[in-house]
Amino acid sequence: MRSLIVILLCVLSVPVTAQENRDDLTPLHIAYTTSVGDDKQTLRIDMSVDHIARPTVHLAMPDWTPGAYGIGRYGARVNGLTVTNGEGRALEVLPMDYKTWSVNTKGSKKIHATYTLKPGGRRGRRRTPAARAPAGEPTGLRLSGPSTYLYVVGSKHVPVSSRYEIPNGWKIANGLLPTGDPAVRHARDYDTLIDAPTTLGIFQEHTFEVAGTPFSCVFFSNDQQYDFDIAAFVDICKKIVKSQGDLYGSYPFPNYVFLFSLPGGGGLEHLNSTTIGLNPSGMKRDVRAGASVTSHEFFHTWNVKRIRPKVLGPFEYEHENYTGNLWVSEGWTSYFGDLTLARTGIISRQEYLSKIEGFIRVELNKEARKEHSVYWASRNVWHRNRADGLPRVDYYAKGELLGLAIDLKIRHETDNKKSLDDVMRFFNRWFAERGVGFEEGDVERACTSISNHDFGEFFARHVRGVLDPPLKECFAYAGVEYTENHLTASLPFSVRRRGADRRVMRIRDETSGEIRSGDVIKAIDGDGRFDTTTFLAKRTAGDEVTVTYVRDGKEGEAKVRLLERRTMIPSLRFIENPTDRQRQIREAWLTGND
Ligand SMILES: [Zn+2]
Structure with missing residues (x-):
């Protein structure tokens, strides 16, 4: 004890001198410029960081894209990174690993980093290259934030601006906040910047409003061929937007952008935008071909982007983020996505049942379902063996079936007074609007408290356990006969x-x-x-x-x-003479009205 006091006194007696490089707590000022090269394919990123008061600054690239649960190692794509100080003098850049660089600021308050991006690096489950331009003379390109922009370690929370330098005749489309300068957008932080995918180029744009909120549908095809009924498809988007907005009562954003591209498939959700690939021949045959994925991605605006498991935001980009709830975040999103199509009449009730039959057939014929629960499939997403080719439990389709079963069970247990719609509204109020994530057990607790029925056994058997969902029983509540x-x-x-x-x-x-x-x-x-x-x-x-x-x-x-x-x-069939209760549940379920 004595000797410790002596040491402390020695430490305290060191005279205080001016510290050139201390962190004076001034927030950094970070600005990005994205420049399209003369070839209209390559990108150069310039990043300026001002108000620095540290001897070193660490710059890093994320390892994954939120929504695509796979490690992408985007740092390997950064090419020719150079950093200068405010006077343009080169600063030493030390690679720490494949995704982190340490910059010796030498007392400079401002640094300027420049790099280009190597093509490829498509190791994540979904392909998320920084920029994608199809073959032929490029008329535009699409940018994915996580594989494009470096961040300052420790300062992801700082507001940033993003300038785009694009060829003549090109336009910019993304969900970021516009500014007085048409070439510049603002984001409240790095997460929001990289959450906003961007289409730069020549594209078609159609807009509409619902309840005073503006929506934009952007269509980009490199060959500029849009050989399908765009107006009819935009009308489908509008119906989806209205129905899902009605479910929650409001929209959680000031504006929303659908970024469609052709040819393509799949989609990825974002805070106030989505990227969706459309198949041109499918869209030409029937514009409803793009409806299911659009409805799914739009429902994500709430479910997963705001109603989210605690680990999914703020994101930690440097490692896997595990949750056992993707069967809710993805599966229930698919459930409400497809249900929206039936509720709006985009597909008929019979078409809806056929769709569900298809999911049941695929999921309930998989051998893997006897070993793996949807909870396990959710957690294991980062480590799926992509090589074996054997059908795995799909937390999208199985989660959709479980969402349906839980919805009908809640309706039955509450005399059709409550439903999964109420569970979503509860999650929206309790978690999303307060900006917090939910815990692993909250889904079960919410179903139990909304329905006043104990869902413990259901979750033990069908979510954490591997028993098939009780579909026959649940469909019967809505007067639907299920046979095998x-x-x-x-x-x-x-x-x-x-x-x-x-x-x-x-x-x-x-x-x-x-x-x-x-x-x-x-x-x-x-x-x-x-x-x-x-x-x-x-x-x-x-x-x-x-x-x-x-x-x-x-x-x-x-x-x-x-x-x-x-x-x-x-096989699913609406029975012809349902009881009054069955009819009420069926109507409320398939219309969304009480
Ligand atoms: Zn999804």
């Missing part, structure tokens, strides 16, 4: 329908003979309009059938033997 039939024979390969094509995905057995993965199946036993389920219902294992296929543009024929394999075929 079984096929005993199967083709020795799996087939996926894409548009008009039926393509071989996976070979199940060597009895597939000549058939290879990727072949397009034209006919079975000479029937070009075959329906696999109907065909197999009349066959037994061991039967030999003739398959006509196309590979590399050439047609061929192969004899294959059917396998013994049990497949469950679900």
Whole structure:
């Protein structure tokens, strides 16, 4: 004790002198400039950081993109990083690892970093390159924030500005706040900056308002061909926006931008925007082809962007962020996404049931469901084995089925006075509007308290456990009959329908003979309009059938033997004479009205 006091006295007796490099608590001023190169494909990023009072500044790139749960190592894409001080003199830059650089400021209050981006680096589950421009003369490009912008370690919370230097005739579209300068946008912090994907180029823009809130639909195709009914599709977007806004009672943003691109597929959610890829031939056949993904991504505006598990914001970009609740954040988003289409009449009630039948058939025929719960599938997303190709439990589809079952059960238990709509509104008030995330057990607690029915057993069996959801019981509450039939024979390969094509995905057995993965199946036993389920219902294992296929543009024929394999075929049907209670639940469920 004595000696410690002596040491302390020695420390305290050091005379205080001026400290050149102390942090004086002045917030940094950070500004980015994104410049499109003369080739209209490459990007240069300039980043200026002012009001520095530190001997070193660490600059870093994120490792992943929120919403795409996979490590992307974007730091490996930063090319030719140089840093100068306020007078343009080069400063020493020391790489700390593949994503972090240490800059010796030498007392300078201002630094200026410049770099370009290497193409590629597509290691995340979703492809999120910094800029994507298709083949041909570029007429625009699309930017993803996490793989584009460096951040100052310790200062992600600071407001930033973003300037875009683009070729003549190009425009800027993103969800960031406009400023007096049309080339400059503002973001309240780094998270918000990189949450705003940006389309730079020549594009079509259609706008509408709902309840005084402006919405914009941007369509970008590099060949500038938009061969589908854009007005009809914008009308679909408007119906989705209105229905989901009605569910929550208001919109949590000042404006919203849908960034559609063609050709493409999938989508990614953001705070007040979304990127969605559309398939041109699918959209030409039926503009509703883009409705489900649009409805899903828009519902994310609440569910996951604001109603979020605690670990999903503020984001930690340098490592995986685990949650067992993606079956809610993604699965319930799919549930409400598809339900919105039925509620708005974008699809018929019969089409809605067919869609659900499809999910049941896929999910409840997977062997993996007997081992893996949706809770486990959610947590394990970062470590999915992408190579084995075997069907895994899908927290999107299985989560959608569980959302549906829970919704109908709440309606039944409360005499149709409460529903999953109320659970979402509760989450919105209690968590989203207070800006906080929810804990692992809050979903179960919310379902229990809204319904006054103990959901403990349901969650233990069907969420953390691996028992199939009680679909027959839950559908019956809404007067929907659920039946299961079984096929005993199967083709020795799996087939996926894409548009008009039926393509071989996976070979199940060597009895597939000549058939290879990727072949397009034209006919079975000479029937070009075959329906696999109907065909197999009349066959037994061991039967030999003739398959006509196309590979590399050439047609061929192969004899294959059917396998013994049990497949469950679900069937859903609205019963014709429902009870009053069933009718009330059905109407409230499929209209969203009480
Ligand atoms: Zn999603």
